Amino acid sequence: MESLEYLDIVVRGWMHDARNKILAAFNKDLDVWTKSGRNDLVTNIDKEIEKIYSKNIRLLFPEANIIGEESFTQGDLNMNGMTWFIDPIDGTMNFVKQHCHFASMLAIYENGKGVRGYIYDVVGDKLYWGGPDVGVFCNNEKMKDPSNTVLRDGLIGIGAPYLIHNFCNLQAVALASSGTRMYGSAGIQIIHVIEGKCVGYVSYLRPWDFAAGRVLAETLGLSMKKIDGTPLNMLVSSDVLVATKNAQKDIAKLTKKS
Numbered sequence: 001m002e003s004l005e006y007l008d009i010v011v012r013g014w015m016h017d018a019r020n021k022i023l024a025a026f027n028k029d030l031d032v033w034t035k036s037g038r039n040d041l042v043t044n045i046d047k048e049i050e051k052i053y054s055k056n057i058r059l060l061f062p063e064a065n066i067i068g069e070e071s072f073t074q075g076d077l078n079m080n081g082m083t084w085f086i087d088p089i090d091g092t093m094n095f096v097k098q099h100c101h102f103a104s105m106l107a108i109y110e111n112g113k114g115v116r117g118y119i120y121d122v123v124g125d126k127l128y129w130g131g132p133d134v135g136v137f138c139n140n141e142k143m144k145d146p147s148n149t150v151l152r153d154g155l156i157g158i159g160a161p162y163l164i165h166n167f168c169n170l171q172a173v174a175l176a177s178s179g180t181r182m183y184g185s186a187g188i189q190i191i192h193v194i195e196g197k198c199v200g201y202v203s204y205l206r207p208w209d210f211a212a213g214r215v216l217a218e219t220l221g222l223s224m225k226k227i228d229g230t231p232l233n234m235l236v237s238s239d240v241l242v243a244t245k246n247a248q249k250d251i252a253k254l255t256k257k258s
């Protein structure tokens with residue numbers, strides 16, 4: 001990759017354009033379809049934004065792998081060379097029902113290593129972006145590493161199905177924390193962890209849900225792994241725990257195999 005600094009300007013521009021399209025859609029009728037079930041929605045805006053991101057990426061990097069939620073087909077996936085992950089709207093249910101609490105996300109990996117993550121809190125107009133060589137920014141402001149708070153002293157984000165079904169004994173984790181939060185958007189919940197507003201977030205996630213967050217979280221000294229402490233596979237959906245290093249240790253003591 002030639003100039004990451006230039007690429008950041010370009011990608012941030014794409015995301016600002018996407019934001020304008022998404023906000024304009026609040027005043028129009030949406031086309032909404034269900035995917036795997038009635039809780040899993042996609043709209044014409046999700047599809048449109050992903051198409052625009054893909055087209056922009058292809059123009060600059062014709063050879064790159066693109067793994068996007070709305071165009072994903074299970075096939076011969078690999079992470080050789082450059083790979084982009086696209087989640088055009090993360091928290092589509094919130095986009096449709098609340099007009100807030102959703103994000104737009106992009107990530108860049110080179111030979112499997114995270115290079116850039118971009119998570120845009122669209123309604124809050126806060127774009128969190130960066131990577132290991134530059135650090136993490138919120139818009140133009142450099143972020144500090146969040147403090148290494150223990151579970152007992154912090155809020156924990158948990159995906160609703162995991163808490164309801166007590167996956168891996170997560171109800172004990174919720175009880176040991178200062179409180180539990182659920183916002184229905186992985187991107188928004190990961191923002192809360194990198195900002196130090198929550199000590200962790202755990203959910204079942206797909207690669208485009210956690211690709212950007214992983215780059216930002218690890219750059220800020222947070223842990224992002226499976227609940228059992230094993231590394232994430234960027235091409236596989238799994239349980240994901242992003243947390244301060246201390247909270248990760250506390251959670252490891254309370255969780256069990258499910």
Ligand code: 2AM
Nearest residue numbers: 039040089090091092093184185186206
């Ligand atoms: P999405 O809105 O981009 O689909 C809560 O639903 C969070 O989990 C959202 O970030 C959502 O991303 C993600 N998620 C992952 N798999 C999902 C699924 N099968 N159904 C609904 N949400 C899913």
Ligand code: CA
Nearest residue numbers: 040041069092
């Ligand atoms: Ca979806």
Ligand code: CA
Nearest residue numbers: 087090091209
């Ligand atoms: Ca998502």
Ligand code: CA
Nearest residue numbers: 069087089090
């Ligand atoms: Ca999505």
